[in-house]
Amino acid sequence: MRLVVVGAHCGDAEIQAGAIAHKYAKAGHEVTFVHLTAGEKGNPPDVSVEEYRVQKIRESEKVAEVLGVSTITLDYKDAELTLDDEIVTRVATLMRKLKPNVVITHWEHSIHPDHVLCAKIVQAAQLKAGLPGFDLDGLPAHYYSYYHSENWEDMEEYVPDVFVDVSDEFETYLKALSEYWFIMNSKSFRYYDYYKALGTVRGCVNRTKYAQTLKFPIGTNVRKGGSIPGYEIK
Ligand SMILES: [Zn+2]
Numbered sequence: 571m572r573l574v575v576v577g578a579h580c581g582d583a584e585i586q587a588g589a590i591a592h593k594y595a596k597a598g599h600e601v602t603f604v605h606l607t608a609g610e611k612g613n614p615p616d617v618s619v620e621e622y623r624v625q626k627i628r629e630s631e632k633v634a635e636v637l638g639v640s641t642i643t644l645d646y647k648d649a650e651l652t653l654d655d656e657i658v659t660r661v662a663t664l665m666r667k668l669k670p671n672v673v674i675t676h677w678e679h680s681i682h683p684d685h686v687l688c689a690k691i692v693q694a695a696q697l698k699a700g701l702p703g704f705d706l707d708g709l710p711a712h713y714y715s716y717y718h719s720e721n722w723e724d725m726e727e728y729v730p731d732v733f734v735d736v737s738d739e740f741e742t743y744l745k746a747l748s749e750y751w752f753i754m755n756s757k758s759f760r761y762y763d764y765y766k767a768l769g770t771v772r773g774c775v776n777r778t779k780y781a782q783t784l785k786f787p788i789g790t791n792v793r794k795g796g797s798i799p800g801y802e803i804k
Pocket residue numbers: 578579582609682685
C-alpha cells in the first residue's frame with residue numbers, strides 16, 4: 571500500500587504519525603511525508619527565517635532517512651497558508667502522482683490556523699484528485715481515503731477511533747524526532763516529553779507498550795445498510 575502523511579509544517583507529519591509510517595515502511599510499503607511549509611517562522615533567535623527554512627528541510631530529510639520514508643517540502647510560507655484553488659490543485663496533482671491508498675493529516679480543530687487549513691486542503695484535494703472531470707497534468711483520477719492523527723495543537727474534540735501498536739517502532743520514532751532542533755530545544759513546548767508520554771498513554775489503552783492513534787473524518791464513521799454491522803440478516 572502507499573501511505574502519505576500531510577502536515578502543515580516540517581515536523582507535524584513526523585510527530586503525528588512517524589511511528590505508524592515507520593511500521594509500514596519497514597514492512598515494505600511506500601510512505602511519503604508531505605510538508606506544505608517548512609514551519610520556518612519558529613526560528614531560533616540567532617537564526618534567520620530563511621536560514622531556518624533550510625535547516626528544517628535538512629532536518630526533515632534526516633528524519634525521513636531514519637524512518638525509511640520519502641519526504642517532500644512544498645514552498646508555501648509558514649503561517650501564511652490559504653485555502654484556494656491553487657494549493658488544492660497542487661496537492662491534488664501531487665496525490666495523483668503519489669497514488670496513496672491512505673492519507674493521514676491534521677485534525678479539523680486546532681489552535682494553529684495552518685493546521686486547520688491543511689486538513690481542509692487534504693479534504694478538497696481528495697475530491698479534486700478523485701474526479702475524472704478535472705484534468706491535472708493528464709494524470710489519471712485517483713481517490714484516497716484519509717484519517718486525522720494527533721498533534722498537541724489539534725486536541726479540541728480529538729477522540730481516537732483507531733489505535734495502532736507501534737511498540738517495535740517507538741524507539742526509532744524517538745530517535746528520528748530528536749533530529750529536529752525544535753523538538754529538543756523549543757522553549758514554548760516540551761515536544762519530546764509530550765510525544766514520548768503520549769505514545770506511552772495510548773499504548774496503555776491499546777494494551778501494548780506504545781501506540782499512535784487515528785481518527786475518522788466527521789461523518790465517515792457512519793454505516794448505512796439493512797442490519798446492524800457485523801450481524802447481517804439475509
Ligand atoms: Zn505545525
